[in-house]
Amino acid sequence: MKLKFCGAARCVTGSCHMLCYDGGKVLIDCGMRQGADEKGELGASDFAFDPKEIDAVLLTHAHIDHSGLLPLLVKRGFDGKIITTKATAELSGIMLPDSAKIQEQDAEYQNRKNLRAGKPMVEPMYTSADAQKTLEYFQPVSYGDIVEVWPGLRARFNDIGHLLGSAAIELWAEEKGTTTKLVFSGDIGRDERPILRDPSSIDGADYVVMEGTYGDREHDATTEEDKEKQLADVLKEGIARGGNIVIPSFAVGRTQELLYTIKRLMMKNAVPGLEKIPVFVDSPLGINATKIYERCAREYYDEEALEMLKMSGSPFDLPNLRVAETGEESKLINFQPGCNIIISSSGMCDAGRIRHHLKHNLYRPDSTILFVGYQANGTLGRILLDGAKSVKLFGEQIQVNAAIRRIEGFSGHAGRSELLQWIREIGSAPKCVFLVHGESETLDKFAVDVRALGLDVEIPDLLDEFELSYGASGVVRMPALTPKKEEEPDLFIGRRLNMIAKQWGINGALYCMRGEEPLYDTAIGVADANKQNLNGIHTRFAAGEITMAFTAAAALILDAQGKLNMDASLDKLVPEYVHAAEITAKELLLGQKTVPDYADYDMSFKLYQQAHKEKLGAMETFKLTWNALNGAISDEDVLNIVNKLDVVDDPENSAGRRSSYRILGMAVARAYGKSLADALNELVFAPIGMKDTGLDKAAEVTYTAKMGDESIVVGAPKLCAGEAGGVVSAYDLAHFGTALLEGKLLDEEHTDIMLAPNACGLRTLNGWYYADSGIEQAQSALYINAQYGVSAAMLANAPSAKEDADETGAKSFVQRMRYEMDDVYLKAEDVQLERINDANVYSVLKLAVNEDQQEFVAGNDISLAEAAALENALPYAVTQNGVAVGFALLNADKDRGVYEIWRLMIDKRFQHKGFGTAAMKLAMAELKRMGAEKAQISVEIGNEAAIAMYQKLGFSFTGRMEYGEAYMECEL
Ligand SMILES: [Zn+2]
Structure with missing residues (x-):
């Protein structure tokens, strides 16, 4: 440095x-x-x-x-x-x-x-x-x-x-x-x-x-009072002399201070007759600067100035203030009789209107020239202060007869x-x-x-x-960015992500942005256990399977450039792959057809056999598989394995992403005519400023794995190819996400392919996408939400301390991250009822109420089973911006004229946001749309919260009770 x-x-x-x-x-x-x-x-x-x-x-x-x-x-x-x-x-x-x-x-x-x-x-x-x-x-x-x-x-x-x-x-x-x-x-x-x-x-x-x-x-006048007194003295003396008091002053800052001080003197009546003396601000810049000073009051003033503002208006507004905007007005000042205070710039007299005023006043013995600012060596102001007897102005030699005064206390x-x-x-x-x-x-x-x-x-x-030498005087840490202010929800993102990071005990880095604006970041713990290097947002971690998304982006860019046809089979580009004619790049990208996973089909089995034969314990088995699966394996070896296996064309059972992206990586390199590392670097990383990322760079971290009480440090994954092995920083990864969202990498058509469901190593759920490294010891997660324009990346070099019961690792983290983001961004007004369909049913099945409400509401699995079995039962997802937040089951028995809201639940994460009331109103509107005149609802006696909400919506008890539930009714 x-x-x-x-x-x-x-x-x-x-x-x-x-x-x-x-x-x-x-x-x-x-x-x-x-x-x-x-x-x-x-x-x-x-x-x-x-x-x-x-x-x-x-x-x-x-x-x-x-x-x-x-x-x-x-x-x-x-x-x-x-x-x-x-x-x-x-x-x-x-x-x-x-x-x-x-x-x-x-x-x-x-x-x-x-x-x-x-x-x-x-x-x-x-x-x-x-x-x-x-x-x-x-x-x-x-x-x-x-x-x-x-x-x-x-x-x-x-x-x-x-x-x-x-x-x-x-x-x-x-x-x-x-x-x-x-x-x-x-x-x-x-x-x-x-x-x-x-x-x-x-x-x-x-x-x-x-x-x-x-x-x-030292300044000779250190207190405000001293300085005011000095100014009062010079003004008194100048007024007594009878001529003009010319004050060369910086237009910005000093001019406003002078006006403020003159106003204070006037309010105190410290200079008799001052209120009658015209005060000219002869500087368009000074006038405009005064306006800015007035505008900036609240954020920048000290207490006294705010007080003056409150008591007597603008601190710069004098009753005898005159401004000279134009040159004509400026020249007219010279014809003003008697004593005038003329504040003009430049402050050091080397340019501007002040020079005219000096020309007209320096020679006059009744004039006063008052310096209130620093005069640099060589400036006219300095020459005058140093006692020059005459000076040259506009080609004329001017005698100096005026009184030259100086107040240093004004110094800024x-x-x-x-x-x-x-x-x-x-x-x-x-x-x-x-x-x-x-x-x-x-x-x-x-x-x-x-x-x-x-x-x-x-x-x-x-x-x-x-x-500059660094690092010797103890550890200085990069401070966290200040979260965006305003009432916008972005404010909370930082706090919430920090909460998750802490709760999960992340030993890594987290970076979050919206558009070009960084929202939050944090880095916790050490990147390298041996060197004790701290994590930073630029620390390079192994990207794991996220590398697939980079490969996909490169392939799509090449398609846009006409160098790789996504719809053509791969036999021209990867002829060594015996099934290349059966599969296109787009099918690989979208997971419609896949190449069987070389590791699953061959390597894992061999490793399993070896571990079994050698009677290895859990830790040894782990080391063996880690090294085998994360070490470099050549393209040739991969092809040797996959050439023996058939292409998988059942998307439900496509387990072969790793091999697919290996083959795609080969295709990209050949279409580009350079190595895959070069292709990624030149097509993807460099254009969007991903400085920390690469296939050929080394990770800066070591990874820790835990087996029971034992903990070992393992090396960074080494595969340098299209399916894994890239390194990336949290900063870069979040930028990659944003570049995708903003269409900086790909045109619209190709962005759609990139962000299609199950494409490109990005998984999608309800409008948000995530990628995870798939390696528990090296968790990397990219979260992008098209709806909110938010992108966040989390990279960690040790397993998180806390695990969800059903899901572990980055995916779980990213889901948590998404809930927190949704929490911040979702608003009750945008709630909708959607009929249950194949896109929302799985999300709805995951929704649950709080434990204390579980005795009142049946699980959504039971409700959906009922809906399938019972005539007239209509199941709905309660969604908000495409995200399922609750579930409703309506009953519309048109023959009997009975319309009921059978069930309504809001997931525990989304409660207390007004979603319940909003969903009820929608359900009532839906029943009305179907021809209902009245809506009925049954409620467990004791569910006071629900009863209160229904009453607020206009429901009242009918007196009917069945199975411990009371019926309520409402006119529609
Ligand atoms: Zn300055």
Whole structure:
């Protein structure tokens, strides 16, 4: 893992740091170089990297010295995501276009000069169009959320109190199975700043990249009150002078703080006559930023600002506020008589309307120029502060006669002791603190203080690169993603899956997503018992039979490309298979015909004989079969076995999936003209970014098997072919599922084949599909639900601790997963009654009520038997989005005019969701449809819950009792 310093190294502008790790390259900030920093090694517009190679940018805050080169990055080919807070995204939405406009104007100005001088034309660094395009890449996040930046890289943005939306970024990067935590401070704000909340502290880090703008100085006004007093003093003095008070100010942040502070002074009446002085905000950007500040109130303000908002409206709304949107309005300010407060940008006076105001006010002895922000080396602001007697503006030499004042307390940057406090609060000692964003001497001095805390410090020069060591300072774990907020059911998915994972004692990894959005993941235990490597969502496990689904996908892609005809027999592609003429690829895929399983028909028997002959115990027998069934077996050996057996064409008895997919794998390789591994890699894995997956890669885990009390570690399955032997991570497997659902791998026609019942190693039940590894010691499960667009993968390297009574392993897990998902997504409104048919009967047979209700309701098996035997009995499945949730048995005796609801049950998993009432209403409607005027129902005396529900629906007792049941009736 490498960290490269591409800006703000021994200077304060052009913040840009590049992290290179196993998974890719990520930038933290991409700021514009300003003032003297433009003359550094990279100039104003060179990058220390190829923008096309950058996968993502994390943006600490919206200031141009942190964000200003983003449009240039996009112009030069970057097309990844830019992750930042919502407020930063909003502010960037006005600041980047504004910056582009300045670039365009500068170029136009330069070109006018060049034209006159006969020099070639120049292009703006970037244009408004580039800036607009850049905004499309923004992905806003909330403070405190853990978000995935890129595979193996997670981030959390923490309020750092420097600017609306500003953040210190915690970054967890995974490399070689170990996680390293980096913290990028961004610009560190200060406690008690107006409007903003105080900077939050960070808990622990391996490496810290920290700003040190004020590392050698304390601010002279540290409290809010001090600062207000200083401003009051300057305003009083300026008003007394009689001329304008010109305040160069960053349009975003500082302008709003000034307005807020002026409003406070006015409310306190701290500056007599202030309410009569016009306050101009002369900056379209400043005006728009103020609107954003007003919009973001609830999520970002501190208590005082919220209080002011409540008591006296917007903190920026002054009675004497005037805004100048257009250039005309701006120029008119110069004709305003008397004293005016003019807040204009840029804050360092190197561009923008402020320069006009300086031209008209610097020479006047009654004017005041008030600096409230940092002035970088080489900027006009700095030159004025350093006491220049005259300056050049618009080609004219202007005398400096105005009073030059400065209030440092407005600084958005922490002072020396505040910086030291921040780094101390990180707690566990970082391996190294990199100091950036400060002038050289400042950082040198600050480093002495940081070293005094016992920390290692580096002050990188521009383009310095540091190799980061990982894993030595204890175990940093990848934090779990923050579940999606909002009231959407997705919120619960994480909690529920976590519950199952814990309950099942999974020693593995779980990843769940909906569309492109990760919903939840977890990784528990160690991947490798010997090396004690932790499981991660990128840990490669043996995929087992899930490999079949990969093979099927490759075959279907080749069919779409016209290279493998799914409907043609296989004799052309696999002529060595003697039955190839009798079977097509599609029949193999759909399980309509299968090749007998080589293991079942030959190997197992031999193994059984051998174990019997050698009188092996259970553990030895297990080892023998594991090694035989999971070691490599050549295509030739497989063919030798299956050539002796007939094709099975009875789908009910097709046991030969393994052999089928072995043959299909051979067909794919030959149709593609390369090895099967190449075919899968190039057709399936690479196009959808499955980086961890392959046939030729090695699994990173060992597997544990238990026999009674004994536990052994066995190797990863080795079969490298179409039926098994692929390796995959939970992350990749879930992405594979989503790609299928979203049609990214296959067109509609081929997706239908892929997701057909009993196809491709995917089993289907009521609209959801699962694949499982079929190996108890290496459970891998893929769950995809077309209805909810959800895909989840579970990979484990030890048998789960708890087993269902009838089903064990991945399949059972996946079913549990599905119940939990259904629980979350199913809603009572979508309940339907469906006549019992061959598609729903088996699901209905599995439904059961709670134990305490069992004495009241007959089992569905008995009800279905009755329905078959009795005339007039009509059985229904109660379904919800195609999933059976209950059962109803109606009786419609048209001859006697008797219509009854004989039975109604809702499965225990789906109770208390309103399904019972919804199903009753449907049953009543169904009876009415058949001609009933009244519906009858019988109920066990004592089933109070049922009686209450029926009464609510309008049923009342008729007085008739039979077999201990009371009859109720309702008009329809
Ligand atoms: Zn900043």
